Amino acid sequence: MTFKDIFAQYNWDEVKAGIYDKTDRDVEHALNKTGKRDLEDFKALISPAAAKYLEPMAQLSNQLTQKRFGKTIQMYLPMYLSNECQNICTYCGFSLDNPLRRVTLTDAQIRREVEVIKALGYDHILLVTGEANKTVGVDYFKNALKLIKPHFAHISMEVQPLDQQDYEELIPLGLNTVLVYQETYHKNDYKKHHPKGKKSNFDYRIDTPDRLGKAGIHKIGLGVLIGLEDWRTDCFFTAAHLQYMERNYWKTKYSISFPRLRPFSGGLEPKVEMNDRELVQTICAYRIFNEEVELSLSTRETEKFRNHIIPLGITSISAGSKTNPGGYAVEPQSLEQFEISDERTPAEIAHMIRACGYEPVWKDWDVVYS
Amino acid sequence: MNNILTIADKTFNSRLFTGTGKFSHNQLMEEALLASGSELVTVALKRVDVQNEQDDILKHLNHPQFHLLPNTSGARNAEEAVLAAQLAREALGTNWLKLEIHPDPKYLMPDPIETLKAAEQLVKLGFVVLPYIHADPVLCKRLEEVGTAAVMPLGSPIGSNKGLKTIDFLEIIVEQSNVPVVVDAGIGAPSDAAKAMELGADAVLVNTAIAVSPNPVDMGKAFKMAVEAGRLAFEAKLAQTSSQASASSPLTAFLFDEE
Numbered sequence: 001m002t003f004k005d006i007f008a009q010y011n012w013d014e015v016k017a018g019i020y021d022k023t024d025r026d027v028e029h030a031l032n033k034t035g036k037r038d039l040e041d042f043k044a045l046i047s048p049a050a051a052k053y054l055e056p057m058a059q060l061s062n063q064l065t066q067k068r069f070g071k072t073i074q075m076y077l078p079m080y081l082s083n084e085c086q087n088i089c090t091y092c093g094f095s096l097d098n099p100l101r102r103v104t105l106t107d108a109q110i111r112r113e114v115e116v117i118k119a120l121g122y123d124h125i126l127l128v129t130g131e132a133n134k135t136v137g138v139d140y141f142k143n144a145l146k147l148i149k150p151h152f153a154h155i156s157m158e159v160q161p162l163d164q165q166d167y168e169e170l171i172p173l174g175l176n177t178v179l180v181y182q183e184t185y186h187k188n189d190y191k192k193h194h195p196k197g198k199k200s201n202f203d204y205r206i207d208t209p210d211r212l213g214k215a216g217i218h219k220i221g222l223g224v225l226i227g228l229e230d231w232r233t234d235c236f237f238t239a240a241h242l243q244y245m246e247r248n249y250w251k252t253k254y255s256i257s258f259p260r261l262r263p264f265s266g267g268l269e270p271k272v273e274m275n276d277r278e279l280v281q282t283i284c285a286y287r288i289f290n291e292e293v294e295l296s297l298s299t300r301e302t303e304k305f306r307n308h309i310i311p312l313g314i315t316s317i318s319a320g321s322k323t324n325p326g327g328y329a330v331e332p333q334s335l336e337q338f339e340i341s342d343e344r345t346p347a348e349i350a351h352m353i354r355a356c357g358y359e360p361v362w363k364d365w366d367v368v369y370s
Numbered sequence: 371m372n373n374i375l376t377i378a379d380k381t382f383n384s385r386l387f388t389g390t391g392k393f394s395h396n397q398l399m400e401e402a403l404l405a406s407g408s409e410l411v412t413v414a415l416k417r418v419d420v421q422n423e424q425d426d427i428l429k430h431l432n433h434p435q436f437h438l439l440p441n442t443s444g445a446r447n448a449e450e451a452v453l454a455a456q457l458a459r460e461a462l463g464t465n466w467l468k469l470e471i472h473p474d475p476k477y478l479m480p481d482p483i484e485t486l487k488a489a490e491q492l493v494k495l496g497f498v499v500l501p502y503i504h505a506d507p508v509l510c511k512r513l514e515e516v517g518t519a520a521v522m523p524l525g526s527p528i529g530s531n532k533g534l535k536t537i538d539f540l541e542i543i544v545e546q547s548n549v550p551v552v553v554d555a556g557i558g559a560p561s562d563a564a565k566a567m568e569l570g571a572d573a574v575l576v577n578t579a580i581a582v583s584p585n586p587v588d589m590g591k592a593f594k595m596a597v598e599a600g601r602l603a604f605e606a607k608l609a610q611t612s613s614q615a616s617a618s619s620p621l622t623a624f625l626f627d628e629e
Contacts, residue, residue, distance in 0.1 A: 066392075066582045067529060067530075067531065067578065067582060068529055069392070070391055070392020070393065070394075070578070070581050070582055071392060071393065071394030071581070071582065072391075072392060072393075072394075123419070153416070218475075219475075246476060250474055250476065251446065251473045251474065251475070252475070253475035253476075292475075292476045292477075354395065357394045357395075358394055359393060359394055359395055359396065361417070362419075363416070363417060363418070363419050364414075364416055364417055365416050365444060366415055366416040366444060366454065366457070368415070368450065368453050368454045368457050369416065369444045369445060369446070369450050369454065370450075
């Protein structure tokens with residue numbers, strides 16, 4: 001059994017209706033509980049009814065996060081290795097049908113990027129690619145890990161979903177974390193957003209966290225791309241997926257992201273908007289539902305938003321990100337996956353975090369733990 | 371004023387051991403730990419950049435009264451813990467080690483089997499091992515038998531601030547142990563620390579309750595006072611509590627009847 005089988009028992013429209021039917025009483029029940037919150041509580045916390053409880057939710061989220069993670073924020077940086085991609089995704093700058101020059105970093109280019117990223121102070125890095133299995137497949141990743149591992153304490157990857165055996169081969173080379181976002185749990189519309197390429201296989205993608213769990217990966221990142229479908233329902237399925245994963249792969253750590261669709265060169269507007277208040281509600285809902293999960297925020301969000309979000313529940317943040325391969329040193333002008341919103345340098349963000357009364361943490365893992 | 375605590379080759383005037391995680395600033399950590407009077411501070415190897423001589427955490431712990439207690443937080447099995455211990459010994463120049471192995475990243479529950487295995491190897495490698503474990507009296511004896519310098523049973527889940535939920539087992543451990551007992555994890559308030567000391571623990575280890583307090587310096591002081599008070603009370607012998615009333619019709623009075 002995998003999460004796919006659990007997922008098959010749900011009906012999107014019923015779940016959605018269940019969220020929208022939640023009342024003040026349900027929200028208060030979820031907030032006042034002393035024990036662990038369940039998925040019904042999570043529905044209440046992301047429901048429209050919870051909007052007017054935003055301040056008490058934020059207070060609770062702040063307390064729970066400090067209890068677990070202290071007054072610290074983990075710093076990480078994405079490093080794009082390639083923008084080659086065989087998929088058509090309606091929302092992504094790397095989509096096969098988007099006419100841009102395709103770049104895949106060579107060994108020498110990877111070394112140059114690493115040097116610049118290290119100089120910024122980073123020790124936790126996220127490697128990102130599109131999906132081009134022939135040129136940027138497992139062999140490419142193995143080589144990249146060998147080049148990059150000696151320089152970083154913690155390596156995450158956000159690349160195409162792979163087979164369990166592939167993950168088992170990458171983990172001993174220093175792969176600590178894999179982020180694999182479902183994009184949307186709306187199975188029918190998933191096909192519309194991913195009309196072509198291996199990514200259009202919903203089932204293979206939704207089973208990826210199970211394959212990672214079986215491979216014994218240390219940490220898995222879950223999430224959806226907010227803006228594709230009803231975000232409350234998508235967030236519910238993310239929470240259900242998290243709960244399933246924790247019960248079945250208890251040695252693995254989990255993180256959640258909530259990327260909001262950003263404009264890119266030639267891209268479409270989001271179908272569903274999530275405003276800043278709703279994003280805060282979502283962050284707090286995840287935290288109140290699960291006190292231990294890591295919550296991550298990228299440079300997609302604006303300066304103003306990021307200045308105020310530090311104490312509200314997130315645990316890691318990127319700063320000074322480039323979303324194009326070679327963006328740090330090799331080819332800063334190449335086309336990016338999406339436009340970032342907060343362009344401040346890592347040092348400026350670290351300063352902002354300190355001003356919020358938090359310590360930016362650059363290293364919180366060690367190669368000795370592989 | 372309290373009796374001196376000895377663990378392996380070191381003596382301690384303070385029975386309050388402290389953690390260094392979760393502080394909002396390393397400067398504040400330094401001030402809070404100084405205020406706490408702590409002489410043994412635990413540092414996660416994973417947080418330290420051993421390549422960097424100017425590592426910010428270590429820089430702020432550079433005081434003669436602070437002895438470093440590197441910990442293996444992040445290790446999921448005995449093998450990783452032993453490797454981490456060796457790296458920590460080399461990087462931090464101490465053979466003292468807080469052995470912690472938690473394969474469960476959600477509740478960070480210590481793995482008793484791997485911990486015992488690693489402890490045995492580390493003792494043979496010359497480490498002064500202080501293992502973090504569940505409040506399991508049998509495991510404590512087993513660890514003592516393989517030569518750990520102390521045992522560190524938890525009061526409640528780490529970071530939970532729930533106090534001494536394991537108190538009945540802690541009492542057995544204190545009663546049976548031939549090595550110092552350090553209550554670690556879950557101590558949320560100075561009163562929890564005092565309670566642990568009153569029941570005879572040799573020391574306590576506190577992190578979250580100090581680090582996450584709005585005023586870590588004052589909280590560090592409060593814990594110092596509580597630990598001293600609790601220990602003093604233990605040494606002065608606490609009055610026994612009694613819920614028994616004197617029976618109005620004694621059952622044994624007949625034995626003393628004058629014929």
